[in-house]
Amino acid sequence: xxxxSRTGGLQTESKKSVPKGIWAKCERCSTTIYDGDLDTNLRxxxxxxxxxxxxxxxxxxxxxxxxxxxxxxxxxxxxDPLGFRVxxxxxxxxxxxxxxxxxxxxxxxxxxxxxxxxxxEVGFFVFxxxxxxxxxxxxxxxxxxxxxxxxxxxxxIVFSASGGAxxxxxxxxxxxxxxxxxxxxxxxxxxxxxxxxxLHPTTGGVAASIAMLGDIIIAEPDALIGFAxxxxxxxxxxxxxxxxxxxxxxxxxxGMVDMVVPRGDLRATLERSLRWFAxxxxxxxxxxxxxxxxxxxxxxxxxxxxxA
Amino acid sequence: xxxxxxxxxxxxxxPVVAEPPPPRPEPLSDxxxxxxxxxxxxxxxxxxxxxxxxxxxVDFSNEIRRLxxxxxxxxxxxxxxxxxxxxxxxxxxxxxxxMLDYARLLCEDWFELHGDRSxxxxxxxxxxxxxxxxxxxxxxxxQKGRNTKENLxxxxxxxxxxxxxxxxxxxxxxxxxxxxxxCFIDTPGAYPGLGAEERGQAEAIxxxxxxxxxxxxxxxxxxxxxxxxxxxxxxxxxxxxxMLEYSIYSVISPEGCASILWRAPxxxxxxxxxxxxxxxDLVGLKVCDEIIPEAPGGAHRDLAVTxxxxxxxxxxxxxxxxxxxxxxxxxxxxxxxxxxxxxxxTAT
Ligand SMILES: [Zn+2]
Numbered sequence: 001x002x003x004x005s006r007t008g009g010l011q012t013e014s015k016k017s018v019p020k021g022i023w024a025k026c027e028r029c030s031t032t033i034y035d036g037d038l039d040t041n042l043r044x045x046x047x048x049x050x051x052x053x054x055x056x057x058x059x060x061x062x063x064x065x066x067x068x069x070x071x072x073x074x075x076x077x078x079x080d081p082l083g084f085r086v087x088x089x090x091x092x093x094x095x096x097x098x099x100x101x102x103x104x105x106x107x108x109x110x111x112x113x114x115x116x117x118x119x120x121e122v123g124f125f126v127f128x129x130x131x132x133x134x135x136x137x138x139x140x141x142x143x144x145x146x147x148x149x150x151x152x153x154x155x156x157i158v159f160s161a162s163g164g165a166x167x168x169x170x171x172x173x174x175x176x177x178x179x180x181x182x183x184x185x186x187x188x189x190x191x192x193x194x195x196x197x198x199l200h201p202t203t204g205g206v207a208a209s210i211a212m213l214g215d216i217i218i219a220e221p222d223a224l225i226g227f228a229x230x231x232x233x234x235x236x237x238x239x240x241x242x243x244x245x246x247x248x249x250x251x252x253x254x255g256m257v258d259m260v261v262p263r264g265d266l267r268a269t270l271e272r273s274l275r276w277f278a279x280x281x282x283x284x285x286x287x288x289x290x291x292x293x294x295x296x297x298x299x300x301x302x303x304x305x306x307x308a
Numbered sequence: 309x310x311x312x313x314x315x316x317x318x319x320x321x322x323p324v325v326a327e328p329p330p331p332r333p334e335p336l337s338d339x340x341x342x343x344x345x346x347x348x349x350x351x352x353x354x355x356x357x358x359x360x361x362x363x364x365x366v367d368f369s370n371e372i373r374r375l376x377x378x379x380x381x382x383x384x385x386x387x388x389x390x391x392x393x394x395x396x397x398x399x400x401x402x403x404x405x406x407m408l409d410y411a412r413l414l415c416e417d418w419f420e421l422h423g424d425r426s427x428x429x430x431x432x433x434x435x436x437x438x439x440x441x442x443x444x445x446x447x448x449x450x451q452k453g454r455n456t457k458e459n460l461x462x463x464x465x466x467x468x469x470x471x472x473x474x475x476x477x478x479x480x481x482x483x484x485x486x487x488x489x490x491c492f493i494d495t496p497g498a499y500p501g502l503g504a505e506e507r508g509q510a511e512a513i514x515x516x517x518x519x520x521x522x523x524x525x526x527x528x529x530x531x532x533x534x535x536x537x538x539x540x541x542x543x544x545x546x547x548x549x550x551m552l553e554y555s556i557y558s559v560i561s562p563e564g565c566a567s568i569l570w571r572a573p574x575x576x577x578x579x580x581x582x583x584x585x586x587x588x589d590l591v592g593l594k595v596c597d598e599i600i601p602e603a604p605g606g607a608h609r610d611l612a613v614t615x616x617x618x619x620x621x622x623x624x625x626x627x628x629x630x631x632x633x634x635x636x637x638x639x640x641x642x643x644x645x646x647x648x649x650x651x652x653x654t655a656t
Binding site for chain 1: 498499500501502504505506507508509510511513514515517518519521522537538541544545557558559560565568569570582583584585590593595641642645646648649650651652653654655656
């Protein structure tokens with residue numbers, strides 16, 4: 001089973017010039033790549049290393065221990081608190097069509113899982129769902145994820161890929177920045193680790209809240225990361241932005257992220273970091289099978305982790 | 309407005325102790341009058357003329373009384389039926405009182421503090437030790453400029469990372485010494501510039517949110533003008549969020565929203581209405597705890613009256629909050645923001 005089974009992910013990457021779902025063209029080096037090859041290489045271009053966007057299903061599968069995934073809060077749906085509409089098109093209808101295309105659960109998926117045998121509370125922004133924008137559902141899911149992490153003392157991990165706050169929920173979406181940052185604050189006080197992983201793109205209200213608040217922050221190569229979007233900045237300062245501005249490597253250079261890690265090394269990097277936080281050395285970088293490396297034991301029955 | 313480069317020069321011109329500025333002249337110049345204010349202002353000018361004339365031999369007192377009543381009635385009518393876009397205009401009114409105008413009237417023993425201890429001072433956010441009523445407090449707020457020169461200095465109230473980092477530093481200090489924190493929010497938003505991004509605008513705002521959520525002293529935020537997005541929220545994770553009657557608070561400006569969602573600048577009033585950004589809307593959304601009434605015709609028509617109402621509101625809330633145990637404050641603040649949002653759970 002392909003890992004983008006639900007999202008139909010490969011369609012989102014295909015270009016007009018190549019037949020849908022068979023070939024993809026690299027945005028950076030223009031190489032035409034057979035989509036199956038792209039998948040086996042974690043959707044990274046073999047010629048130039050360009051990281052294609054990865055559908056969330058595939059992302060989850062790539063990161064977690066196989067089969068260890070108890071998803072939470074899948075039944076939460078966006079309400080339309082403002083009755084927002086643009087030229088007669090209702091926000092509630094945009095939500096419905098996004099859910100139909102991408103799946104339920106709005107723009108965030110969170111689950112109890114394990115990485116290298118270490119239980120974690122991990123969550124993923126779903127960029128395919130309205131640009132991964134953070135509205136009330138996303139904020140609620142992240143707050144619940146952090147609260148689960150706090151209660152179980154499992155490390156929390158967030159994979160961010162978002163254009164920012166969801167405008168159609170007005171100030172309520174802005175307040176999700178406060179809500180999630182407050183929940184993150186509690187983890188911090190309780191010394192429960194939180195790892196933030198920044199994917200392309202992480203901007204606006206998501207960058208200016210949980211994404212930049214990790215104990216450690218890891219970015220995928222060449223991801224756009226920043227508060228203001230490049231266009232807004234160019235309009236403000238009336239000059240062109242230098243090449244590489246607001247990209248992962250730029251943030252690394254300016255001290256804003258801890259490391260830039262290619263997709264293929266991401267899982268191992270997370271595993272290594274988790275082990276450091278847990279104070280439980282692995283066997284030369286590999287997880288001891290079934291090891292339950294985190295401080296306190298998860299309450300029995302409180303989660304669905306365990307190797308399937 | 310390209311004042312920022314990759315290497316922003318360090319400006320060492322900030323005074324050690326900044327006193328709040330002297331009172332502003334009250335009359336509005338012609339370009340400072342909004343269209344819907346004009347009929348009332350014109351009546352008032354006529355009144356002034358009549359008063360000047362009637363001082364000698366002729367008695368216009370009946371006519372003056374009649375016009376005064378007419379002006380009051382007209383103002384009431386206009387202001388009873390303001391559109392969201394008109395409230396946006398009022399929140400940005402060029403004559404609108406700014407943070408330091410309120411501070412001058414509300415605070416004593418004012419000592420401004422400067423700098424983020426790592427890069428520079430940001431005059432777009434002012435922080436000060438001050439006395440408010442019976443409390444020693446920390447006062448923080450965005451400060452806009454009154455003219456071009458001031459705006460160059462204040463960057464139109466748009467803070468850079470060092471502004472938020474100064475705020476965070478001072479808030480932590482206030483909490484260490486048990487001092488309540490008063491925040492005045494008035495910003496179009498965080499500054500979208502090269503240097504600001506380079507120095508971590510997103511991180512600076514995020515850190516402010518996280519820190520505010522954890523402080524065990526009372527925090528009261530008052531939106532006095534524009535509550536522009538994350539740059540406003542960075543002073544807004546408070547136990548009480550109060551808003552002046554004609555202030556706004558929004559995830560994005562109506563201009564930004566119209567250009568992104570409608571792709572039409574002409575849709576700004578429509579975006580302002582859809583965003584539900586007025587103080588009245590925000591009470592309904594449980595983001596604003598209380599609306600502070602402004603002087604008739606808006607805060608800029610009578611600063612003293614408006615400031616007195618701000619003082620009363622802050623005093624009342626501060627008294628309530630001061631009675632709570634510190635841990636309870638943090639818990640309640642958490643629950644307050646935890647509860648904001650609207651979603652459906654289809655499982656229930
Ligand atoms: Zn390539």
